[in-house]
Amino acid sequence: MQVEVPKIDFKGSHYPKDVILYAVFFYARYAVSYRDLEEIMAERGVVVDHATLNRWVVKYSPLIAREAHRRKSATNSSWRMDETYIKVKGKWMYFYRAVDKHGKTLDFKLSERRDEAAANQLFKRTIKNNGWPEKVVIDKSGANFAGLQNMNLLLLLHGWFWLIDVLQVKYLNNMIEQDHRFIKKLNCPMKGFKSFQSASATLDGIEVAHMIQKRQFGTNGQSASLAA
Incomplete structure (x- = not known):
């Protein structure tokens, strides 16, 4: 799959852009370790060590995710929001995710x-990238409910006559809970993360790979692309 990201600066790299993107997307899409990916790249005639592959993922995944947010197709105004657990340096952290209906x-x-x-x-970030929702379904988390109430307060302060409809109904959130499985499936073979930065960057790449699988880029059935 060819993915063009012209706004990302690849200057200074000793490898072609296509090689770097292939490695980053392969790692983010399939359950492999960096040493496995090193062997896979060697089989394709590219000699690159696992440490360099790690640096590529950490450096380029957030930049690719930024472009993905900007270029993805339109989404629905009915949202589902939830968080799942990710272990970083032996400590559980929280990966917040939002999908539409x-x-x-x-x-x-x-x-x-x-x-x-x-x-x-x-x-705030989701609204910035997708516009305001009409409805958001969450779990029983008081923190998530408070966050949405804060968004409604902003609407009131700006003179809007409608508010976000907040629903705390567990069965309606089954969709996003099922969607978490893609993250978990790829996270396990990676054998944990050694830093917050590495975890955040890798998850960015995994999410973009998942968005490509969902065909969130391109139109009329064309292959997924981040091309300009």
Whole structure:
């Protein structure tokens, strides 16, 4: 799969852009370790060590995710929001995720805490990238509910006559809970993360790979692409 990301600066790299993108997307899409990926690249005639592959993922995945948010197709205004657990340096952290009612990815964010501030950050970023929702379904988390109430307060302060409809109904959130499985499936073979930065960057890449699988880029059935 060819993925063009012209706004990302590859200057200074000793490898062609296509090689770097192939390695980053392969790692983010399939359950492999960096040493496995090193062997896979060697089989394709590219000699690159696992440490360099790790640096590519950490450096380029967030940049690719930024472009993905900008270029993805339109999403629905009915949202599902939830968080799942990710272990970083032996400590559990929280990966906030949001999808629309059709399962299309809206946004995602790794956080060290599960609190109102983290929920606020996710909602603000998701709204910035997708516009305001009409309805958001969440679990029974008081922090997530408070975050949405803060968004409604912003609407009131700006003179809007409608508010976000907040539903705390567990069965309606089954879609995003099922969607977490893609993250878990790829996270396990990676044998944990050694730093918050590495975890956040790798999860960015995994989410974009998942968005490609969901066909969130391109139109008329064309292959997924981040091309300009």
